[in-house]
Amino acid sequence: MGNTKVFLLPDLGEGLTEADLVSWLVAVGDEISVDQPIAEVETAKSMVEVPSPYAGTVEILHGQPGETLDVGKPLISVRPAGAPAGAVAGDAAVRDAAPREAGGTSKDGTDTGGDAQGEAYREEEKAGSGNVLIGYGTPAGAGITRRTRAPRRAAFPAAPEQDSAGRVSAEERTMDDLILLRTRVPGRLGAVISPLVRRMAKNNGVDLGSLNGSGDRGLILRRDVEAAMTAPQAVVEKAPEAPTPATEPSRAPEPSTASGADVLPTPAADRAPDSVDARTGLGVSRREPVKGIRKAVAANMTRSRKEIPEATVWVDVDATALLDLRASLKAAQPESTPGLMAFLARFVTAGLKRYPELNTRIVTADDGSLELVSFDGINLGFAAQTDRGLVVPSIRRAESLTARELDGEIRRLTAVVRESKATPQELGSGTFTLNNYGVFGVDGSAAIINHPEVAILGIGRIIDKPWVVDGQLAVRKVTELTLTFDHRVCDGGTAGGFLRFVADAVENPMGLLTDL
Incomplete structure (x- = not known):
């Protein structure tokens, strides 16, 4: 040897x-x-x-x-x-x-x-x-x-x-x-698992991310995978992977197009170039495997929808004062003025200190009961668009940073993820997510929570709108804030209170910043 x-x-x-x-x-x-x-x-x-x-x-x-x-x-x-x-x-x-x-x-x-x-x-x-x-x-x-x-x-x-x-x-x-x-x-x-258990789960189509381990500290054991293999939902989840030739008995054999088949597509080498979709009758122009970033996003979003009973609240906000504040700072110090996301991040961390229920995580205890885990600090995630898709790096201990320091971290992490150099810790340690979908020119969105977090705050585009100021109609810079939250961790009063706190900070930024 x-x-x-x-x-x-x-x-x-x-x-x-x-x-x-x-x-x-x-x-x-x-x-x-x-x-x-x-x-x-x-x-x-x-x-x-x-x-x-x-x-x-x-x-x-x-x-x-x-x-x-x-x-x-x-x-x-x-x-x-x-x-x-x-x-x-x-x-x-x-x-x-x-x-x-x-x-x-x-x-x-x-x-x-x-x-x-x-x-x-x-x-x-x-x-x-x-x-x-x-x-x-x-x-x-x-x-x-x-x-x-x-x-x-x-x-x-x-x-x-x-x-x-x-x-x-x-x-x-x-x-x-x-x-x-x-x-x-x-x-x-x-919930770490042994290679043998991982192999068993993979061979039998069991999603380990959806299992609650019965071992110590949530460890996933062989018996957990075996139980999932025999559960009815396991059969339902595996069904799309199996070919369904009976759907078109009079046709020549074709790649299966049953529900979910386009999520697990046939490799291009295994199909005829002129294959036809059995359900629509249209020619199939392309098939490609779902992998990498898109596969991870699909799995995480599916798990979020399956496990989290979410609710959404939103409010229109007059952001004129915030934009005026930033313009005045930029005129005085153009090289070190924080971006709008940095100010919003500062308002969010202040709000999470007041409403800590939204900075938590729900886990399954050893006896199968649910536990609410609170954190001594805030790792603020933010959605960043890259050539490889949407990723969510997180700013560690964001509650301890100033607006300028937050701006520096946002810029650094954005550059890191766009170069595909982010570490697992930078991508997987968030406790709350901030999503600026206004950059895509949209006003609002009922976002999906970034599992295993319990809330996500979205910011829409800032546009001119008619607004009543001191009893007079005026044109103001208005945006929409949308909060999606896990209804298991709090009720609407807490969620509404947090959203109103952030909205008030946007409308009166100097009042909050001088108190921090």
């Missing part, structure tokens, strides 16, 4: 099961160092540069740009410096170890304790393992105890007896691969 190391595609956050390979940053034969970026992959709403945990010579690139790779499968094979060229040392061990990692199954669906390696993994996941994507940092000491756990010998192919040093080396290589199999990005501890 050679000394080649195989790096497996890590879990890039929230139990994701796959990622799209965008491009390779290295080639076969290249000499690479530890933490050197080797590939760009796209998952959820972020483009991530994956760094190598090994130094040496690139032997194999496992995948082509544009291909979708499964988490836990080989990404790159590296031969350490000075090691002879030979067979890849990690592939067979990882293929054999991954299915055995979770051990057996008891009557209640939980994994048995017969597999010490699998049990250690489950304990790490429930506690929020310190294992992270190599290059993003690991807490001091993390990984040391994990490397000293001996894997169960029966889980690997038998090999001739070697000297003691040889056996230790083989075990350490296997442990390296298993540790990489369960790597994670820091700050995304959620």
Whole structure:
């Protein structure tokens, strides 16, 4: 067996099961160092540069740009410096170890304790393992105890007896691969699941994002996936994936066009160029897989609609005073004047301090009951349009920033997401979202809440409208504020109070800013 190391595609956050390979940053034969970026992959709403945990010579690139790779499968094979060229040392061990990692199954669906390696993994996941994507940092000491756990010998192919040093080396290589199999990005501890459970869910069409784990701290177990597989709604969700030839018995076989089929389209290579849609009778001009950012948005919006009983309130606001204030500041300090979004962000954070119910999150407790989680701070997300779609980066601890500091963060994060360089923390840590859809020339929108948040505030375009001021009709700069909120966390009084607070701040900005 050679000394080649195989790096497996890590879990890039929230139990994701796959990622799209965008491009390779290295080639076969290249000499690479530890933490050197080797590939760009796209998952959820972020483009991530994956760094190598090994130094040496690139032997194999496992995948082509544009291909979708499964988490836990080989990404790159590296031969350490000075090691002879030979067979890849990690592939067979990882293929054999991954299915055995979770051990057996008891009557209640939980994994048995017969597999010490699998049990250690489950304990790490429930506690929020310190294992992270190599290059993003690991807490001091993390990984040391994990490397000293001996894997169960029966889980690997038998090999001739070697000297003691040889056996230790083989075990350490296997442990390296298993540790990489369960790597994670820091700050995304959620309901983590084992590779075996992820594979089971994927093969059976179970949406892990919709499951409430029955394990400790919401950990998703095998029994949770099995229960979802037998539930009626699981059958309904899988039905669109199956071909439905009976819809047109008199026709030649065609790609299925049943409900939802265009969400899971047939690859272009698998259909005739002149295929006809059975439902409409129109020719199909194009089919493309829903992936990357659009796939993530679709999943998140669907989950939001399914889980959140939302309500919407709105109000027209006279923004003339705010525009006048900004114009006067720009005349005095043109280089450092905050944009309108920065002022609105300042008003929103002030409003959330007064109405903290809208800066919360609902989670499922261990006993299945709902808990309302409040936060000591505000991570303010804002919608930003990019070439790859709409993304929502968040300003961390936004309540502690001035309007100028908020403006700087808005500009920085907008540039980062448009370059596809945002980190998972910058894209997935928001507690409330601000959406300026007025830039598209529209007045209002009943927005979908950015799950798992509980509210989103939208701002429409600012236009001239007739407005009564001191009993006289005048032309004013008017906009519409729209708040969509989770009715489980508060009633209309709280939502209306928050919306009115922000509206009053827009109409009288100096009054609020001088009090902050």
